[in-house]
Amino acid sequence: MGESGTRASWPRGHPDQGVRPTIGAESQSKRHCALSVPGALWAGHSCRRFYAALILFSFITAAQAATPDTLDRGYAQMYNLQFAEAHQTFHEWERLHPQDPLGPVSDAAAYLFSEFDRLHILQSEFFTHDQHFVTDHKLTPDPLLxxxxxxAIQASRTLAARAPNDTNALFAALLCDGLESDYAALIEKRYRASFQQMKAGSAAAERLLAQDPTFYDAWLAVGVENYMLSIKPAPVRWLLRLGGGQTDRAMGIEKLRLTAEKGHYLAPFAKLLLAVAAMRDHDNQRARELLAGLIRDYPQNPLYRQELTRMSALASRSVPQ
Incomplete structure (x- = not known):
């Protein structure tokens, strides 16, 4: 799988799981070297070369095991709205892992989230009223961004196409589709294009989950499609289903919850969407719990605290005097 294969287990929620050095056929042929280390270590050139290679391999493996922390740090910076730092971290990952499509698509995510922040798109009032999704008023995107x-999206797609059946490549592909769908819908108001990208992302997620059902971040694509389309008016939902859209609200919430509880890079975004869903359902207690957790995990992001404050203010105004 190459460099991209070093993170196959990260979405399970264990980024610090190292890859233990395994001794292969060569070590079996030199089993006598391991039986009496003090004497055998210096018994001959072959043993010395073997132990030198083993030590070198251990250092390399330890370095590879530590590299997931780089991506984790980048996503934490992104969720903390530290976009310049996130870009720097993702660029460092790309430098060290030039064949991994997850590097450039993560960088693309940081660009999209920074634009969301600049245009105030992630505020809950944007999501809790459906008219925000159907207005023809376009926002003004930053052309350089x-x-x-x-x-970044194109770079990731190019790398992913080299190993189309690799789980890391499939994950990068569905991220590309999801990011492009969000940009088209929430910034450019191109709903048809967004819908097509959303379906492509769900298809990529299904291919990935067929290989690995525990790749929990991939369930976000299924959850977003089902939930976001389910809150449309009934005639719109009917048309979306004709076009192949999935509009099962209960399934959407279930998959968002699965990503929030067991996902890795996308768990915080799933929690935000669950908080929004709770607000729409007037389940303020659940929304507060989710926002409080996000505040604890990402204290430098003022959005979550602002939303919690806004909810408290609305609740106080609704209490009879």
């Missing part, structure tokens, strides 16, 4: 966003 859009250029960099599209370049």
């Amino acid at each position: 859009k250029r960099d966003f599209e370049a």
Whole structure:
């Protein structure tokens, strides 16, 4: 799988799981070297070379085991709205892992989230009223950011196409589709294009989950499609189903919850969407719990605290005097 294969187990929620050095056929042929270390270590050139290689391999493996922390740090910076730092971290990952499509698509995610922040798209009032999704009023995107966003997406797609059946490549592909769908819908108001990208992302997620059902981040694509389309008016839902859209609200919530509880890179975004869903359902207690957890995990992001404060203010106004 190459470099991209070093993170196959990360979405399970264990980024610090190292890859233990395993001794292969060569070590079996030199079993006598391991039986009496003090004497055998210096018994001959072959044993010395073997132990030198083993030590070198251990150092390399330890370095590989530590590299997931780089991506984790980048996503934490992104969720903390530290976009410059996130870009720097993702660029460092790309430098060290030039064949991994997850590097550039993560960089694209940081571009998209920074644009969301600039345009105030992630505020809950944007999501809790459906008219925000159907207005024809387009926002004004940053053209330079859009250029960099599209370049990062294309770079990731190019790398992913080299190993189309690799789980890491499939994950990167569904991220590309999801990011492009969000950009088209929430910034450019191109709903048809967004719907097509959403379906492509769900298809990629299904291929990935067929290989590995425990790749929990992939369930976000299924959850987003089902939940976001389910809150449309009935005639719109009917048309979406005709076009192949999935509009099962209960399934959407279930898959968002699965990503929030067991996902890795996308768990915080799933929690935000669950908080929004709770607000729409007037389940303020659940929304507060989710927002409080996000505040604890990402204290430098003021959005979560602002939303919690806004909810408290609304609740106090609704209490009879």
